[in-house]
Amino acid sequence: MNQKIILFFIFFSTSFFAQNIKSIQLRPLQEDNYSAIMPLGTIFELSFDDLDADSKDYNYKIEHMTHDWQKSRLLSSQYIDGFDENAIIDVTNSFNTFQNYTHYAVQIPNKNSVITKSGNYLISVIDDYDEVVFSRKLVLYENATSVGVQVSRSRNTKNINTQQTVEFTINHPNLRINNPSQEINVVILKNENWNEKITNLQPTFFKQNQLQYTYTNKTNFWGGNEYLNFDSKFIRNKSLNVVKIEMKDIFHHYLYPYTYNENIKYKYNPDINGQFVIRTLNASIANTEADYAMMHFTLFADEPFAEKGVYVYGAFNNFEITEENRLFYNFENESYQGQILLKQGFYNYTFATVDENKNVDTNEINGSFFQTENEYNVIVYYKAFGGLYDRVVGIGTGYFNQNK
Incomplete structure (x- = not known):
């Protein structure tokens, strides 16, 4: 697997209003569950804040996709009981916050929309001008197969200390699978970041009612940190890793600085694999009473990374590279600095470098280690000969265990 993840820059191209949309979440109604991969029939919620706070009218739209995220051949009536596009009517203004915003939420399935088929789905929010404000990926699966996943230290001697290998059955x-090479597609997804995936895999062994994928190198991921x-x-008040607070038009929180060290060693630190949780202890209803704060990030480095940009990277903005999460080098104090407006909560993040060819590297600053605890999802797509769409017939999840 190439160490550098190739992405393309997206600078506010979807909508004029996109820059004012924050805190997008697509999750099941289960506590401590951040996954957009869920069984068919699960009740999930799409929610977001509009910082214009002017109660715009938004619709949600549901589109069925192929295994490689192209629009599928199905008509909406074939995968939706009801309508594929409807108004979002759960709209609430923020209360007692310095940053005003309007909170939007919709739960699916609802009386207007019931998804009837498994597969990949693109859930989009549409504005008054029929422009897509943002989209999120959703995977709904059937339990038609069972998938066993094992994650281990890489057996490649060149990367034995930096990579992890995923094997699955x-x-x-x-x-009934007659031709796995044509009927089955699989995706290995790391930490539910669609920028870090492996596809185009064929079984290495065939047994009765069983397909085995036991590659040595082809299913290797960089462990990261x-x-x-x-x-x-x-x-x-200051909380975890917040070292200073200032009140201006809104609150400004200054985070504990991180120092770049090219000889960094692995140190276990429990995380939620890049995700975030909206929460506040200042009020009872986080959706509308949590405030926004300007979060200040500092990365100390003796000199700037030559011909590369540095960005804050995480699920808070869907693992995207945008101007908003870019850091800029300050020669006076030899550090990268930047600020991002974020809703109160617990956040995971890391730093990524981007070269002139727009290659994203999440390991250059924080390093890559085989010990890092990552979550890997194996998604199994099945399209029978003559079938109209890719079913998701099984999901397997594996975690690295360095004791193995």
Whole structure:
């Protein structure tokens, strides 16, 4: 797997209003569950804040996709019981906050929209001008197969200290697969970041009702490092990794600086794999009473990274590279500095470098280690010969255990 993840820059191209949308979440209604991969029929919620706070009208739209995220051949009536596009009517203004915002939320399935097929889905929010404000990926699966996943230290001697290997087995006693090379597609997804995935895999061994994928190198991922974190649950008082607070038009939180060390060694630090949780201890309803604070990031480095940009990277903005999460080098104090407006909560993040060819490297600053605890999801797509769409017939999840 290439160490550098190739992404493309997106600078406010979807909508004029996109820059004012914050705190987008697509999650099941389960505590401590941040996953957008869930069984078909699960109740999930899409929510976000509009910082214009002017109660715009937004619609949500549901589109069925192929295994490689192209629009599928299905008509909306074939995968939706009801309508594929509807108004978002759960709209609430923020209360007692310095930063005003309007909170939008919709739960699916609802009386207007019931998803009836498994597969990949693109959930989009549409504005008054029929422009897409943002989209999020959703995977709904059937339990038609069982998938066993094992994550271990890489056996490649060149990367034995920096990479992890994912092996898995698909058991399908109740699913007839005649030609796996044409009917089955699999995706290995690291920490539910669609920028870090491996595809185009064929089984290495065939058994009765079983497909085995036991590659030595082709399913290797860079281990990366544990995510950094901060907690802004107190808006007026310092909390985890917040070292200074200032009140201006809104609160400004200054985070504990991180120092770049090219000889960094692995140190265990529990994380939630880049995700974030909205929460506040200043009020009872976080959705509308949590405030926003300007979070200040500092990365000490003796000199700037030559011909590379440095960015704050995490699920808080869907692991995207934008101008908002870019840091700029300050020669006076030899550090990268930047600020991002974020809603109160617990956040994971890391630092990424981007070269002139827009290659994203999440390991250059924080290092890569085989010991890092990562979550890997194996998604199994099945499209029978003559079938119309890619079903998701199984999900397997594995975690690295350095004791193995």
